[in-house]
Amino acid sequence: MGKTQSIGPDSLLARWTAQQPIEKVYVQFDNKRYAPGQTIWFKAYLTSLQLPSTLSKNFYLDFHDANGKLVEHISAPIVSGVALGNWVVPDKFSGETVTVLGYTNWMRNFDSAFYFKRTLTILSSLTNTQKSATVLPTTTVQFLPEGGNAITGIPCNMAFKAVNQNGLPASISGTIKNKAGEEITNFSSSHHGMGTFQYLPQTGETYTAYWNDQLGNDHQTLLPAAEPVGVNLILHPGSLERNFEINRSAEVPEAWKKITVLVQANGEVLFKAVANLSTKTAIRSKIPVMQFPSGVAQLTLFDANNKPLCERLFFVNNEEYRLNAFVKTDTLNLEKRGKNVFEITVDDSTLSNLSLSITDGNVNGAVDDNILSSLLLTSDIKGHVHHPAYYFTSDADSLAKQLDLVMLTNGWRRYSWSTVLEEKLPKLKYLADSAYLSLYGKIDGLSESKIKKAELMNMILQSKDSSKSMIFLPIQPDGTFSQPNVILYDTTRIFYKLNAATLWAKNKVSIWNNLYTPDKNRMITNTHFNIDTAGNGILKFIAAEAKRLEQLKLETTLKEVVVKSKIKTPMQELDQKYASGLFSNDGIQFDLTQANEGGNTVLGYLQSRVAGLLINNPNSPDASATWRGSRTDFFLNEFQSDAQQIFNINMNDVAYIKVFRPPFFGSFGGGAGGAIAIYTKKGVDATKSIKGLDYLEWMGYSPRKEFYSPNYAEQQVGFNTADLRNTLLWMPWINTSINNQTIKVQFYNNDFSKSLHLVLEGMDNEGKLVHISKLLQ
Known part of the structure; x- marks a missing residue:
């Protein structure tokens, strides 16, 4: 068997992959069962070509009830391949499950079977209900010859898969008989x-x-008919190498005697060779899988005319995907409201982004899938895989053989070779979201002369917390205006006026965004329900007790409340007033509320004040800043800006400057050079400026809230009520780097948990993954 030049299917596949790259998503939840009124916290991890995805800027998560009806649609920005969010289960939610679909606009071009999918338990009834009538299982079986073909006169390895009416595994046994x-x-x-x-x-x-x-019960099923002429494929187990056999019938077309063996994964050709069967009917060789990236690989045999003859999936597990991370228990205190301390350490020198959930150990056990099984296995095959996380629990040969059964009984369906070879690229209906949330608008009935006179649409954006920011958008000749990459959450009230002209009643102003909104009437089919009810009783008690205490609190009048908490410094109060989201993280802070820097510029003020930050031409509109050799990003009121905009700011209007050391994950692309955030003053002047202005309401990303974890070292309101938290800690944004490899985590127990379930998941900037699950008791 000899190597060939790069021709035929491999070059066509490379072209296909370049034009239609694959994007995958996995979503970690804080929990796997909830009650109405509780919050579902999530973090999505997106990859493309086994690296954090840069294809899409926006992520979507849909919640469907047990009937398949859409009950909530969530949108969130993707930063460095991850997205965060939450959804509160409605108090009056009546179903027992929600099915969650995670995807991007780009993924909508392809089969929805490759969306992320997870079913979560909802205990909508807090009292014990009567058990539903028992439904006896009905079993069906599929028989699948290895490679796709059974050929007369050639030994056949026949795989089979038996499932019940819900698509879940069913055990069977029997015999094969001839006619x-x-x-x-x-x-x-x-x-x-x-x-x-x-x-x-x-x-x-x-x-x-x-x-x-x-x-x-007795059943009969006819096996797939054997072909009188053909080629078959047998792949043998192995970790460093996979031996394979190709067998053909004695009489075959001439084109079937010269066979190309091709292995691909994620659209990349990993192995190609030619088998010459001109003078023999069988050949054996090997594939050096130790050189391959881990994941699902596709082995295909092509004839001399590049027609696919046989196909087989196999899994490569070289363990190179594992991020070297571990969790150390410093203090485990399972007493009522006991303080717990852990350390998370990542020994790799890369930038990692992790998420941690700690829940009651009796309510929540291990989930059926995780970041490893999702991104490496189920996201690449079509069909239900039962308990996919199981296949990543050890590297035992027996487990590898069981995983090979999954490969034999599931098919690759991202594309068909016939379509690739005919170069029939499907027409893409949906573009990847190359911009974050963006503001688009149009003024109807505006004359060309008035557009020239006005030039700009002046807009004041007022969030629900009354914070405001101002933008000035050029008006195009057709009356349209736009602002890309606006990171705003929930509903924003947008006040507007023309710069140097007046809008009349006939000049209708409309605004919209670029986010995808699904059809509210969309339905999905729910299958494969296999609900683990082991922790339902405990959670029902917790939820019912929480409701009882909430009602008791409503009926009670508190005559006196004593509050003792730490006094915030002026700088902390300033940060709380202006910074939000990722901009709330630690930074180098400058309070300019009382400063007199009217003759200066922002970058002129910062020059030589921040160690490591290099500023060139600080008093010029062509100014630039770098940190550790990378460009430093500028933000004005948390909107990404350029040097020209920063130069034009009157320093007397600046209230607060915050400088973030690299990397700053709030920047588009990861912020390798850090970031400078400038905040203009809020207050009376901003309030006066909107009086009498027309406004429209505009929806941003889905509302997002911060997870609350009580600090029982301090006395605060509410600490005298029962602590019935099921999720004790949710930390969706944990970053490590070569200079910060260990993160200390501390939290307090609730009033009842005697064991804790810890799950740490994440990804680094090289696509390495981590999943750690521990039961602490």
């Missing part, structure tokens, strides 16, 4: 309803499986 009723071999499922058996198809024969389900 004369003679027993050829027997078989039984060995793992999650799957198994294999070998037999030799004979010319003129048909074969039938006689099998019994778990209830002892």
Whole structure:
């Protein structure tokens, strides 16, 4: 077997992948079961070509009830391949589950089977309900010859998969008989309803499986018919190398005697060779899988005319995807409101982005899938995989053989080779979101002369917290205006006026955004429900007790409340007033509320005040700043800006400047050079400026709130009520780097948990993944 030049399917596949790159998503939740009124916290991880995805800027998460009806649509910005958010389960939610779909606008171009999907339990009834009538399982089975073909006269490795009416595994056993009723071999499922058996198809024969389900019922299923002429493929187990066999019939078309062997994963060709079967009917060789990236790989045999003959999936597990992270328990205190301390350490020198959930250990056990099984396995195959996380619990040979059963019984469906070879690229209906939330608008009925006179649409954006920012948008000849990359959450009231002209009643102003909104009537089909009810009783008690205490609090009049808390410094109060989201993280702060810097510029003021920050031409509109050799980003009122805008700011209007050391994850692209955030003054002048102005309401990203974790070292209002938190800690944004490899985490227990379930997941900037699950008791 000899290597060939890069021609045919591999070059066509490379072209296909370049034009239609694959994007994957995994979502971590803080919990797997909730009650009405509780918050579902989530963090999404997106990859493309096994690196943090840069394809999309916006992420969408849909919640569907048990009937498949859409009940909530969430949108969130993607920063460095991750997105955060939350949803509060409505108090009157009546279903027992929600099915969650995670995707991007780009992913909508392809099969929705590759969206992230998870079903969460909702305990909508807090009292014990009668058990529903027992439904006896009905079992079906599929028989799938390895490589896709059974050929007469050539040994066949036949795989099978048995499932019940919900698509969940079912155990079966039986025998294979020929048309004369003679027993050829027997078989039984060995793992999650799957198994294999070998037999030799004979010319003129048909074969039938006689099998019994778990209830002892008899069934008959005809095996796939064997072809009289063809080629088959057998792939043997192995970790460093995978041996394979190619067998052909004695008489085959000439093109079938020269076979190209091609292995690809994620659209990248990993192996290509030619098998010459001109003078022989069988050949054996090996694939050096130790050089491949881990994940699902596709092995295909092509004839001399590049027609696919056989296909087989296999899984590569070289462990190179694992991020070297661990969690150390410093203090474990399971007493009522006991203080717990942990340390998270990442030994790799890369930038990592992690998320941590700690929940009650009796309510929440391990989930069926995780970041490893999702991004490396289920996101690449179509069809339900039962408990996919199981296949990443060890590197035992027995587990690898069980995973190979999954590969034999599931197909690759991201594209078909025939479509690739014919260069039939499907027309893309949806573009990738290349911009974050963006503001678009149009003024109807505005004359060309008035547009020239006005030039700008002046807008004041007022958020729900009454914070304001001002933008000035050029008006195009057709009356349109736009502002890309506006990071705003919830509903914003936008006050507007023309710069140097008046709007009349006929000049209708409309505004919209670029975010995808699904059809409210969209329905999905829910299958594969396998709800773990082990912790439901405890959570029902917690939720019912929480409701009782809430009602008691409403009926009670507090005559006196004593509040003792730490006094915030003026700088902390300033930061709380102006900074939000990622801009609330630690930075170098400058209070200019009382400063007199009218003759200076922002960058002129900062020059030589921040160690490591290099500023060039600070008093020029061409100014620039760098940190550690990378460009430093500028933000004005948390909108990304350029040097020209920063130069034009009157320093007497500046209230607060905050400088972030690199990396700053609030920047588009990761902020390798850090960031400078400038905040203009709020107050009476800003309030006066909107009086008498027309306004429109504009929806930004879905509202997002901060997770609350009580600090029982301080006395605060509410600490005298019962602590019934099921999620004790949710930290969705944990960053480590070579200079900050260890993060200390501390939190307080609730009033009842005697064991804790800890889950740490994440990804670094090289695409390495981590999943750590611990039960602490």
